[in-house]
Amino acid sequence: MAREIMYRDALREAIDEEMERDSTVFIIGEGIAERGGSYKVTEGLLSKYGPKRVRDTPIAEAGMIGVGVGAAIAGARPIVEILYIDFAMLGMDMIVNQAAKFRLMTGGDGRVPFVMRTQGGTGGGVAAQHSQSLEALFYHIPGLKVVMPSTPADAKGLLKYALRQPDPVMFLEHKHLYMTKGLVPDGEHVIEFGKGDIKRPGKDVTLIAWSNMIPRTLEAAERLAAEGIDAEVIDPRTLVPLDKDMILGSVAKTNRAVIVQEAVRRGGVASDIASIIQEEAFYQLDAPIEIVAGLNIPIPFNLELEKASVPQVDDIVLAVRRTLHSKPLAQAAE
Amino acid sequence: MAAQAQKANAPSRELLEKLFRTAYKIRVFESEGIKLYRQGLIRGYFHPYLGQEGIATGVCAALQEGDFIASTHRGHGHCIAWGADVKRMVAELLQKETGYCRGYGGSMHIADIRAGNLGANGIVGAGTPLGVGAALANQIKGNDAVTVTFSTDGASNNGTFLESLNLAAIWNLSYVLVVENNQYAVSTRIEESTRDVDLYKRGLAIGVESHQVDGNDSLAVYHLMQDAVEKCRRGEGPILIEAKTYRHMGHHVNDPGKYMPADTLAYYKERDPVDRARNALVEIVGLDQAEIEAIENEIKQEFEDAVEFSKASREITLAEFNEFVEAY
Ligand SMILES: Cc1ncc(C[n+]2csc(CCOP(=O)(O)OP(=O)(O)O)c2C)c(N)n1
Ligand SMILES: [Mg+2]
Numbered sequence: 284m285a286r287e288i289m290y291r292d293a294l295r296e297a298i299d300e301e302m303e304r305d306s307t308v309f310i311i312g313e314g315i316a317e318r319g320g321s322y323k324v325t326e327g328l329l330s331k332y333g334p335k336r337v338r339d340t341p342i343a344e345a346g347m348i349g350v351g352v353g354a355a356i357a358g359a360r361p362i363v364e365i366l367y368i369d370f371a372m373l374g375m376d377m378i379v380n381q382a383a384k385f386r387l388m389t390g391g392d393g394r395v396p397f398v399m400r401t402q403g404g405t406g407g408g409v410a411a412q413h414s415q416s417l418e419a420l421f422y423h424i425p426g427l428k429v430v431m432p433s434t435p436a437d438a439k440g441l442l443k444y445a446l447r448q449p450d451p452v453m454f455l456e457h458k459h460l461y462m463t464k465g466l467v468p469d470g471e472h473v474i475e476f477g478k479g480d481i482k483r484p485g486k487d488v489t490l491i492a493w494s495n496m497i498p499r500t501l502e503a504a505e506r507l508a509a510e511g512i513d514a515e516v517i518d519p520r521t522l523v524p525l526d527k528d529m530i531l532g533s534v535a536k537t538n539r540a541v542i543v544q545e546a547v548r549r550g551g552v553a554s555d556i557a558s559i560i561q562e563e564a565f566y567q568l569d570a571p572i573e574i575v576a577g578l579n580i581p582i583p584f585n586l587e588l589e590k591a592s593v594p595q596v597d598d599i600v601l602a603v604r605r606t607l608h609s610k611p612l613a614q615a616a617e
Numbered sequence: 618m619a620a621q622a623q624k625a626n627a628p629s630r631e632l633l634e635k636l637f638r639t640a641y642k643i644r645v646f647e648s649e650g651i652k653l654y655r656q657g658l659i660r661g662y663f664h665p666y667l668g669q670e671g672i673a674t675g676v677c678a679a680l681q682e683g684d685f686i687a688s689t690h691r692g693h694g695h696c697i698a699w700g701a702d703v704k705r706m707v708a709e710l711l712q713k714e715t716g717y718c719r720g721y722g723g724s725m726h727i728a729d730i731r732a733g734n735l736g737a738n739g740i741v742g743a744g745t746p747l748g749v750g751a752a753l754a755n756q757i758k759g760n761d762a763v764t765v766t767f768s769t770d771g772a773s774n775n776g777t778f779l780e781s782l783n784l785a786a787i788w789n790l791s792y793v794l795v796v797e798n799n800q801y802a803v804s805t806r807i808e809e810s811t812r813d814v815d816l817y818k819r820g821l822a823i824g825v826e827s828h829q830v831d832g833n834d835s836l837a838v839y840h841l842m843q844d845a846v847e848k849c850r851r852g853e854g855p856i857l858i859e860a861k862t863y864r865h866m867g868h869h870v871n872d873p874g875k876y877m878p879a880d881t882l883a884y885y886k887e888r889d890p891v892d893r894a895r896n897a898l899v900e901i902v903g904l905d906q907a908e909i910e911a912i913e914n915e916i917k918q919e920f921e922d923a924v925e926f927s928k929a930s931r932e933i934t935l936a937e938f939n940e941f942v943e944a945y
Contacts, residue, residue: 381738
């Protein structure tokens with residue numbers, strides 16, 4: 284059985300269930316206790332678990348991320364909520380130089396089960412310092428797990444898993460998704476990292492997207508279906524670890540790939556996925572891989588410019604048409 | 618002063634011997650370690666704790682099993698005082714598989730999580746939030762462990778110093794921030810880095826009980842720390858302790874330290890923490906020269922054994938490394 288709930292409620296269920304299960308799980312963040320957080324994810328947790336395990340912090344991102352990392356090293360399971368991914372930049376030393384490296388520096392003995400929940404992406408006209416998609420920064424750092432759920436069910440299952448595994452997790456939500464609804468299975472619902480999900484099966488082209496680009500890509504796929512193009516939409520759900528098998532399996536079937544990311548094009552995760560596909564499935568490709576990505580620009584405030592800065596449904600549709608209209612390699616060689 | 622008051626009831630032989638043994642062991646580790654470095658057996662950075670032994674010695678003597686420490690780039694002394702196995706420390710410096718970090722970490726990353734040692738740190742100031750985090754974990758687990766961060770004058774001007782201590786304060790954590798004020802950050806004098814060189818006042822400014830102590834007096838450090846630990850276990854933490862000290866040489870083994878004025882250096886060497894711990898044992902307890910030598914020889918032998926052990930140990934293999942890479 285399943286219930287239709289919002290993304291933010293799914294996240295709350297995950298935290299609630301894991302706090303219930305494991306008394307070392309706790310959460311700190313700005314305004315998360317009595318106020319229940321800016322996105323209402325932590326509403327009700329204070330009254331249920333008390334001020335020891337649900338704490339407001341001062342505005343001290345480097346300190347609170349660092350304290351979370353230290354608590355994780357010492358054997359607790361902290362969730363640190365950072366209001367905007369942009370603000371996580373204040374704590375980068377603790378993420379990059381401490382959390383990510385600790386396991387190696389200790390020769391494997393030290394583990395850091397630290398979960399940073401934060402949100403990114405455009406929406407609501409919050410401009411350049413509150414709209415970034417920065418997953419590539421974390422993706423680049425060996426030792427971090429990078430999770431970007433697109434649906435309530437994935438959000439719940441992945442967050443529960445994050446609170447059971449031993450490594451630092453960058454749990455990146457999307458500000459546009461908190462109020463979206465979806466079916467979440469009843470009972471224990473845990474999703475292992477590294478397992479992608481086929482959000483829409485298809486045979487003509489593989490579309491790879493994550494986070495808020497999933498609803499957009501699915502919309503594009505519906506429009507393409509009307510043109511007789513049957514697109515498969517794959518959501519890796521976790522960028523690290525990445526479900527390469529699912530991606531390569533799909534490309535082997537469709538022989539075409541379009542990767543969609545909200546983040547800026549330069550140095551992005553999409554480019555890395557493209558390089559994996561060309562390296563491991565080059566002879567299965569019938570067309571160049573397309574990347575639909577944000578412009579290499581900070582996000583402007585003006586709504587039209589904001590839209591122009593990140594992929595829209597039209598951009599995805601056009602990219603798919605381009606891949607399909609290019610001739611298969613065999614034909615081109617004739 | 619706390620230290621003065623305590624002198625009335627004389628410290629036990631057990632305590633004084635413990636302090637001397639620890640301080641001397643650090644002294645041997647660092648001076649002999651430098652020789653290994655000069656022989657080319659140790660690579661990378663090596664920041665000696667020479668001259669500062671009194672601090673780690675006094676602080677750790679007041680801690681017990683189950684407590685936690687977080688350290689700095691100048692961390693050998695903290696490890697030793699914490700009770701680390703010298704064999705595994707030397708092996709780490711010699712990048713051997715038997716080292717604390719299997720040769721993956723080196724001098725600046727020696728850690729022993731199972732024993733509550735959160736590790737040395739190559740990032741100045743990082744130990745503060747990590748230590749506060751451990752204290753938070755212990756509060757949430759509901760135990761009475763105390764966590765100590767060994768910090769520095771250099772780190773006191775980093776933003777996380779305030780952020781972390783403030784978090785410890787609003788949450789009443791069992792946390793002691795020990796600021797080792799050796800008056801230099803590499804070659805930069807403390808007077809160049811801050812207007813008020815009495816760093817304990819930083820704690821007072823945010824409502825944290827704060828003290829200043831002569832870091833070269835391991836007994837005074839111990840008494841102050843013992844008091845701090847008791848308060849923490851009663852839920853009256855955090856506490857800040859500024860321990861004034863001075864390095865006996867440059868910032869690391871390859872820094873001649875020419876910028877350190879000869880007269881200041883002489884002043885601190887006259888107040889050498891190891892000598893003072895030894896003298897206390899002679900003067901208060903009445904140990905004779907032969908007894909002192911026996912202790913010293915035992916410690917020197919322990920170090921020599923550690924070197925032999927490390928030289929005989931193997932390094933991690935590339936195959937083992939590849940497994941690690943796959944798992945990371
Ligand atoms: C964040 C950071 N900045 C700079 C350095 C380079 N560095 C290493 S030790 C050091 C001086 C540290 O002085 P202090 O913190 O007082 O400690 P001490 O060496 O005196 O023990 C510097 C600048 C570093 N390791 N980390
Ligand atoms: Mg210093």
